[in-house]
Amino acid sequence: MNQDQSIKNRHSLSPYKLAITRYIRSSLALKGLKYDDLCELLQRKGITMTPENLRSKTHKGMFSADLFTAIIDVLELEEDALKTILKEAKSA
Structure with missing residues (x-):
C-alpha cells in the first residue's frame, strides 16, 4: 500500500x-x-496490562480486535457496544 492510501x-x-x-x-x-x-x-482473564498502557490505547483509539473484545467482555457491555459505537461513528 502506498503512503497516500495509508493516509486516506x-x-x-x-x-x-x-x-x-x-x-x-x-x-x-x-x-x-x-x-x-x-x-x-482484565487480569482476571489472564490479560496483563498497565493502567498507563490502557489509557494510551484508549486515548489513541488503537485497540487490537482481541483486546477490544476482552474489554467489552470484562465491562459486560456486549449487549450494546457495537451498535452504540457504529451509531456514534456514523454521526461523526
Whole structure:
C-alpha cells in the first residue's frame, strides 16, 4: 500500500477510533471505574496490562480486535457496544 492510501485509510477510520475511545471512556465513567480497575478485570482473564498502557490505547483509539473484545467482555457491555459505537461513528 502506498503512503497516500495509508493516509486516506487513517482518515476514513478516524470516526471509528473516536467512537471507540468515547465509548470506552464513558463506559468506565458510568460504571465508576478507573483504568486500574479495568486492569484488574482484565487480569482476571489472564490479560496483563498497565493502567498507563490502557489509557494510551484508549486515548489513541488503537485497540487490537482481541483486546477490544476482552474489554467489552470484562465491562459486560456486549449487549450494546457495537451498535452504540457504529451509531456514534456514523454521526461523526
